[in-house]
Amino acid sequence: MANVINHPSRFLHLAISLIILIIFLIPLITFLNNNSLIFTIITKPYFSYYLTSFNNQSHQSHYPWRFSWRNTFINSLEFEGNVNYPSSSSSSNYSNDVSRAISPDFTKCGPVDLPPNAITSPYCCPTLATPFKFIDFKDYIINATYKYKNNSSIRVRRAAHLVDDEFIAKLEKGIAIMKSLPNDDPRNFIQQAKVHCAYCNGGYPQKHPFQDQKIDVHRSWLFFPFHRFYIYFFERILGTLIGDPSFALPYWNWDSIQGMQIPSYFTTPNSSLYHKLRHYKHMPPHLVDLNYDILSPKIRTQDQQISYNLAFMYKQMVLANTKELFMGSPYRLGDPAQPGPGSVELAPHNTIHDWLGAVDTPNHEDMGTFYTAARDPIFYAHHSNVDRLWELWTKLEGGRRDYRDDPNWLDSKFFFYDENLNLVRVKVSIIVKRPRKLRSKEEKEQEEEVLVIEVTELQSYENVKFDVHIDDDEDMLSDENHAEFVGTFVSLPHGNHGHKSNTRFMVGISKVLENLEAEEDDHIVVTLVPMIGKGDVTIGRINIQFMSK
Structure with a gap:
């Protein structure tokens, strides 16, 4: 000594x-x-790494995962799964002068990626004319306007629960005619459904030199514009077949109290709008659950369900106050598919697909998986409402900005057949208007505090769902109508694209922290509750970012 x-x-x-x-x-x-793991990482605030996974949670209780940060503190409840650290990733650098807008190589359409045990094996590619030719939308719309110049009517979509018998008869007639068309007619109902299958299940490769990357319009900034064009052309075909070019699809406004059940005329067995492969327990007057858990459905009174649905819509619409939070992450030429979904795409869009899908099919076909979803006529009323929500979101708080300042979003292209069998090439810039004035300096300085959770190693042919809570009681987690519940991640089975995928969950938390009086807190506790998770799902980097509004 x-x-x-x-x-x-x-x-x-x-x-x-x-x-x-x-x-x-x-x-x-x-x-x-x-029985928990607690450790501290000395690094910059708001930045922590933690990786874990849940394997086939369908047989387990909903054990939450908890993360604390702001002062780089992480706390995780122990649960069955793997614990790893993420490897660093790098992305290629591209010149700003080179267009990286997504566009399918339309002539190279091939077999789609299907989930396991798919009940059908559709070839989703369209029949192409020889030689291959198309017209641009600007020429198409000029011709269409001239053709109908004597018709002063415009198409106005109405809420599905407010239409009259005459409207229902027209809708039934149009769908019936579409179903009766020859199988190789691009306007045929199943051919129209295959359009969705091809764009959403990897039917098209990206253009040279990225042919190895397949296009998927989900979980990215393409979700809203693609589906707007898709139902636009479906609507035009329908109107032409019934001789009424002003005919418009109804929107199923499940976000309002009056519309929180399937419109009854979609459930009449002898109607062309009826579809057999639906959840038999969810027929009217059963109310939709906008945050539906397919493995553990909630049992609630009607008043409770309405309250939860309205609170959930507020979170998904109002709290998602940046373009990336609402519309999804940028998706450019050369990027892997599904970079990150927006709030409404995750839920209620995905959850309603799940809520409608049959319980006795392997992947909850038809609405519960993307390769067959558009085979159900209610798909189009569902997406008419999703399209409506995009329009409503842009008008919140005096006007919210989407990606119209990004040329790669504006130049993204798709191909659709019109009512006259013309193949029409469209691009996103057609459906958005340029801003009338530049934002002020004060507007540019406005930012949203955003919780970003990277979801890696995601098996896209499986159902996956986890809920996200902030500063909640882990022993008594809050429901959708409480501020502590901030959002949900939902993935439907739609083919695996040949590998596991990586994506992101994002949610705005500025108003959440304000409501919880946690704006000045040094740390927040984030709880992830795995609700559904077959196969490996890995949570990668988790951080808080500031995004411009």
């Missing part, structure tokens, strides 16, 4: 070693006593 005292440097080294040993022992003891 004297020898140690006579050598201060050795004493110092011994003391440091003891301190390090204690630092490592305390978390170990805590882990053994509390």
Whole structure:
């Protein structure tokens, strides 16, 4: 001992070693006593790495995952799964002068990626004329306008629960005619459904030199514009077949109290609008659950369900106050598919697909999986409402901005057949208007605090769902009508594109923290509750970012 005292440097080294040993022992003891893992990473605030997965949670209780940060503190409840650290990823650099707008190589359409045990194996590619030719939308719309110049009517979509018998008869007639057309007619009802299958299940490759990357319009900024064009041309075909070019699809406004059940005329067995492959327990007057959990459906009174639905819509629409939060992440030429979905795409869009899908089919066909979803006539009323929500979102708080300042979004292209069997090429810039004035300096400085959760190793042929809570009681988690519940991640089975996919969950939390009086807190606790998860799902980097509004 004297020898140690006579050598201060050795004493110092011994003391440091003891301190390090204690630092490592305390978390170990805590882990053994509390069955949880607690540790601290010394790094910048708002930035922590943590990776974990849940494997086939269908047979497990809903054990939550908890993360704390702001002061780089992470707390995770122990559960069955793997714990890893994410590897760093890099992306290629592209010149701003090179267009990276997504466009399908339409002549190279091929077999789509199907989920396991698919009940049908459709060839979703359209029949192409020889030689291959198309017309641009600007020429198409000029010709269409001239053709109907004597018709002063415009198409006005009405709420599905407010239409009259005459309208219902027209809708039934139009769908019946579409179903009766020859199988190789692009206007045939199943051919129209295959359009959705091809664009949403990897039927088209990207253009040279990225032919190895398949296009998927979901979980990205293409979700809203693609589906707007899709139902636009479906609507025109329908109107032409019944001799009424002003005919418009109804929108099933499940976001309002009066519309929270399937419109009854879609459930009449002898109607062309009826579809057999639907959830038999969800027929009227059963109310839709906008945050539906296919494995553990909630049992609620009608008043409770209405309250939860309205609160959930507020979160998905109002709290998603940046373009990336609402519309999804940018998706450019060369990018892997599904970079990150927007709030409404995740739910209620995905959850309603699940809510409608049959329970006795492997992938909840037809509405519960994308390769068959458009075979159900109610698909188009569902997406008419999704399209309506995009329009409503742009008008919130004096006007919210989408991606119209990004040329790669504006130049993204799709192909659709019109009512006259013309193949029409469209691009996103057609359906958005340029801003009338530049934003002020104050507007540019406005930012939203955003919780970003990277979802990696996602098996896209499986159902996956987890809910996200902030500063909640882990023993009594809040429902959708409480501020602590901030959102949900939902993935429907739609083919695996040959590999596991990576995507992101994003949710705005500025108003959440304000409502919870947590704006000045040094840390927040985030709870992830796996509700459905067959196969490996990995949570990668989690951080808080600031996004311009």
